Amino acid sequence: MNSKDPHQLTRVPSGIKGLDDILQGGFFGGGLYIIEGPPGVGKTILGNQICFNQAAAGSNVLYVTLIAETVGRMLLNIKSLTFFNEGEIGDGIVYVSGFNALKEKGLNGLLHLLRKEVASRKATTLIVDGFASASDHAQSHEELKLFVQQLQTQADAADCTVFLLTNPSEHAPSSEETMVDGIINLKTTIHEWRSARELCVRKFRGSSYLQGVHSYDISENGFTVYPRLETLVSPNTDVNGELQRVSSGNSRLDEMLGGGFPARSATMLIGPSGTGKTTIGLQFLSLSTANEPGLLLGFYETPTRIHLKAKAICPSMIEQLDAGHVQILWQAPTDQFLDELADRMLRDIKRRKVKRLLIDGLGGFKKALRARPIEPFFSALVHELRSQGVTTICTAEVMEIVGPTITVPLQGLSDVTDNHIVLRFVESGANLYRIISVLKVRDSAFDSDLRQLSFSVRGIELAESSASAKSILPRLSPKSEPTVTQE
Amino acid sequence: MEKSLKACAAKKTILIVDDEFGILEVLESILSDAGFKVISAINGQDALTRLRETMPDLVIVDFMMPLLDGAGVIKAMRADEKFSAVPVIVASALPEKAISERCVGYQAFVRKPFKTERLMAEITRLLDRTSSSSALS
Numbered sequence: 001m002n003s004k005d006p007h008q009l010t011r012v013p014s015g016i017k018g019l020d021d022i023l024q025g026g027f028f029g030g031g032l033y034i035i036e037g038p039p040g041v042g043k044t045i046l047g048n049q050i051c052f053n054q055a056a057a058g059s060n061v062l063y064v065t066l067i068a069e070t071v072g073r074m075l076l077n078i079k080s081l082t083f084f085n086e087g088e089i090g091d092g093i094v095y096v097s098g099f100n101a102l103k104e105k106g107l108n109g110l111l112h113l114l115r116k117e118v119a120s121r122k123a124t125t126l127i128v129d130g131f132a133s134a135s136d137h138a139q140s141h142e143e144l145k146l147f148v149q150q151l152q153t154q155a156d157a158a159d160c161t162v163f164l165l166t167n168p169s170e171h172a173p174s175s176e177e178t179m180v181d182g183i184i185n186l187k188t189t190i191h192e193w194r195s196a197r198e199l200c201v202r203k204f205r206g207s208s209y210l211q212g213v214h215s216y217d218i219s220e221n222g223f224t225v226y227p228r229l230e231t232l233v234s235p236n237t238d239v240n241g242e243l244q245r246v247s248s249g250n251s252r253l254d255e256m257l258g259g260g261f262p263a264r265s266a267t268m269l270i271g272p273s274g275t276g277k278t279t280i281g282l283q284f285l286s287l288s289t290a291n292e293p294g295l296l297l298g299f300y301e302t303p304t305r306i307h308l309k310a311k312a313i314c315p316s317m318i319e320q321l322d323a324g325h326v327q328i329l330w331q332a333p334t335d336q337f338l339d340e341l342a343d344r345m346l347r348d349i350k351r352r353k354v355k356r357l358l359i360d361g362l363g364g365f366k367k368a369l370r371a372r373p374i375e376p377f378f379s380a381l382v383h384e385l386r387s388q389g390v391t392t393i394c395t396a397e398v399m400e401i402v403g404p405t406i407t408v409p410l411q412g413l414s415d416v417t418d419n420h421i422v423l424r425f426v427e428s429g430a431n432l433y434r435i436i437s438v439l440k441v442r443d444s445a446f447d448s449d450l451r452q453l454s455f456s457v458r459g460i461e462l463a464e465s466s467a468s469a470k471s472i473l474p475r476l477s478p479k480s481e482p483t484v485t486q487e
Numbered sequence: 488m489e490k491s492l493k494a495c496a497a498k499k500t501i502l503i504v505d506d507e508f509g510i511l512e513v514l515e516s517i518l519s520d521a522g523f524k525v526i527s528a529i530n531g532q533d534a535l536t537r538l539r540e541t542m543p544d545l546v547i548v549d550f551m552m553p554l555l556d557g558a559g560v561i562k563a564m565r566a567d568e569k570f571s572a573v574p575v576i577v578a579s580a581l582p583e584k585a586i587s588e589r590c591v592g593y594q595a596f597v598r599k600p601f602k603t604e605r606l607m608a609e610i611t612r613l614l615d616r617t618s619s620s621s622a623l624s
Contacts, residue, residue: 030600115516119603149509156600157517 009206012125012161015053016046018225018343021232022201022210027182029124031206032152032162034131034177036169037186041197042218043165045078046186047127049222050163052083054125055092062123064098064114067130071095074129083222094121098128106137107147114151118158126155131166131176141175148176181205186216191370196337199225215337226339230380233387243444246356246391249283252462253421256438256447261419265442266382266392268362268413271423275434276453276460277395279313280421281358282306283459284393285326286317294326294356297345299364303328314459327352331364338368342381349388357385361395362413375412382416400424418442423453428472435469436462495614496522502543503527504534504560505578506552510599514547517603531555535563543573545613547597547606550579550586558590565592574613576606 013026020026027033035043051061065071075095078084089095094117101113118126128134138144155162168185169177177183183202188195199216201209210231217224245260254260261267261284269277278301288294298306306328310317320326329348331341348354359365366374385392394417398407414420420439425432434453438446449466450473463469501523505511511527518525526541528534532554534546546564550557557577564570579586580599587596595609 112516115513116520119517119520146509146512149507150513153510153513153600154517157513157603157606159602159604 012054014050015057016049016223016225018214018216018227019199019223021227022199022214022225023182023204024207024209027161028206029161030156030159031181032148032155032164032179033182033184034164034166034180035184035186036166038167038188041186041188042216042223043186044074044129045081045218046223047129047163047165048074048078049081049083051093051125051127052085052088055088056085059092059124060122061093061125061127062117062121063093063095063127063129064117065095065129066098066102066110066133071097080220081222082220094123099133102134102137107134107143110134110137111147111150111154115154115158118154118160123158124160126160126162127165128162129165131164135166135169135174135176145175145179148179152179152181177203196370215339217337217340224340226337226343228377229339229342229384230376233380233383247287248280249285249287250280250460250462252451252464253280253436253460256436256449256451256462257419257441258444258446261391261393262442262444263391264386264389265418266385266394266416267419267421268417269393269395269421269423270398271395272398272400272425275423275425276436276455277397277423278309278358278360279455279460280423281360281393281395282310282314282317285356285358286310286314286320288320288325288356290323290325292325292355293352294320294358295345295348295352295354296326296328296358296360297364298328298330298360299332299367301330301360303330306330313455313457315457326356338365338372338377341365341368342377346384346388349385349390354388354390357390357392359392359394361397363397373412375416378413379416414440426472431472433472435473493522495611495618498524499544499614500524500526500541501610502534502537502541502546503548504529504531504546504552504557505549506530507549510549514601517606521607531557531560534560538564538570542569544617545574545576545610547576547578547610548593549599550577550581550590558586561590561592572617574617576609576613 010029011026012029013020035046037043051063054061065074096117098110098113101109114126135144138147151162182204185200185202187198189198197216198213200213210227212228212231214228215226244263246263247260248254248257269280271277285294285296296306301309317326329345400407419441421436422439423434423436426435435450436453437450438448450469451466452463452468452472454461501518503511503514503525506529508529511529515525515527526537526543528537530552534548548557548560561575564573564575574594575592576595576597577586577590577593578597578599578601582598583596594613597606597609
């Protein structure tokens with residue numbers, strides 16, 4: 001005897017990475033869903049990917065097209081995608097055209113065809129591609145409503161999950177939108193000459209879901225959806241017990257920090273180009289081990305350049321790279337979108353149990369932001385990194401090359417990050433010096449005195465005391481602490 | 488199952504009563520596809536009118552309807568000797584325990600949204616039972 005209660009909602013995962021996370025487990029069996037979007041957003045690919053995933057899981061799938069494009073032409077277009085499996089066609093997945101039934105006999109004819117085909121093939125997934133054609137055939141809103149109600153009843157009766165692929169209605173909400181169990185909207189937006197694909201669940205009956213706009217990508221693997229990071233926050237970030245310290249790789253910087261970076265903290269390393277931000281980050285990563293792996297997320301310096309730099313100023317980092325204890329995730333700053341980027345990084349962090357992270361630099365994230373505010377994203381990222389036990393250094397470049405005032409390039413992040421270290425150039429006489437100071441270490445005492453910083457073959461060297469810094473800063477304010485303002 | 492359903496459906500008439508027109512039409516189509524002769528009524532009062540015109544072998548009645556609900560239809564049927572032995576399936580979105588006290592005299596219950604397989608199983612069971620009783624008598 002089957003113990004499954006047919007009146008309990010059961011999840012039918014789409015099998016599409018990210019989409020099931022957004023839906024908190026997938027669609028509901030027997031539900032009726034609209035997948036809407038203008039031409040070119042990938043509705044047919046999404047519909048087919050759901051089909052092949054369902055067929056691979058052993059379900060019978062029926063794909064009905066109401067569009068003029070022939071099935072053969074459609075299959076030709078999706079043939080190169082990795083989810084496509086010709087062996088499933090005709091067996092697990094059957095493609096039929098409903099165009100003629102609709103044209104000859106209207107909505108009733110289409111309903112009849114769908115019922116017959118679903119019943120005879122025992123289909124548990126039905127895709128109706130080009131549903132806008134059905135809407136166009138309706139003589140009135142009432143006729144369309146009745147059709148949707150009957151389709152829903154049929155779907156329920158046959159335990160068949162139905163997806164209607166259609167263009168967004170000109171009249172919002174359309175009659176069908178008010179009746180279906182869920183609506184997924186797909187669209188393409190243009191940001192600074194580049195297009196971005198966006199998915200938004202507009203309605204989903206039966207459970208909560210991750211609201212708002214999420215990005216998606218169509219590649220040779222089909223659809224991949226990237227839930228907005230802010231919606232994916234892990235619980236359990238509180239750390240009980242004594243504050244653990246993580247060495248920066250430089251004993252004097254550790255002293256300034258009160259014993260090293262607080263474990264699981266996020267540090268902003270702020271300064272103009274050339275002050276040594278990346279070098280400090282490399283020294284931090286050079287202490288990575290098999291049990292405490294490191295990751296460098298870089299936007300500007302390629303892995304080759306990082307290698308060369310490490311060879312020149314942080315040789316111990318090379319050993320960690322060669323041993324695989326540190327890996328480099330390089331990403332050109334204009335190629336990807338924020339959540340896709342965060343997803344790549346977090347997947348690697350979880351897979352390798354990364355404990356030391358260098359994000360070099362924050363501007364790379366800014367480029368991927370478009371119109372989105374950085375604070376919620378970065379706050380969620382820091383939260384997630386903390387929950388994964390990662391101690392993070394993030395470099396942030398500032399425009400001011402010399403002088404006492406530094407403008408933090410991204411607004412609202414000072415509260416999000418735990419520790420702030422500022423690097424700057426100071427001109428004295430005909431010389432240019434580097435100065436480092438710690439502005440903030442969360443929940444901890446620290447040394448706020450300025451120190452002179454220099455480079456050697458062992459990496460960065462910090463002066464033992466603030467004496468040398470004082471000697472090169474005679475004409476600045478008594479403490480000469482930099483003033484940090486936000487952009 | 489399909490074979491016994493076909494055999495069972497031959498020359499059998501089912502009255503379906505539901506105030507939701509969409510459901511009524513879909514149910515009518517599903518039962519017609521299975522080989523039954525189907526008559527339909529949009530509420531309880533309409534059902535009583537249909538019963539005066541025809542003698543169904545089985546009735547599927549929705550519980551909650553305007554004018555006269557499912558319980559009222561069954562009560563009227565059981566009070567009339569002509570229909571007292573006609574098997575009735577009650578359909579409702581409510582669980583059976585929520586209607587069983589208010590609804591007396593039905594032989595089977597299907598929960599809405601109904602599942603074709605479960606509905607057909609109940610129809611076959613009840614019609615087979617009626618056929619057996621008739622054969623014995």
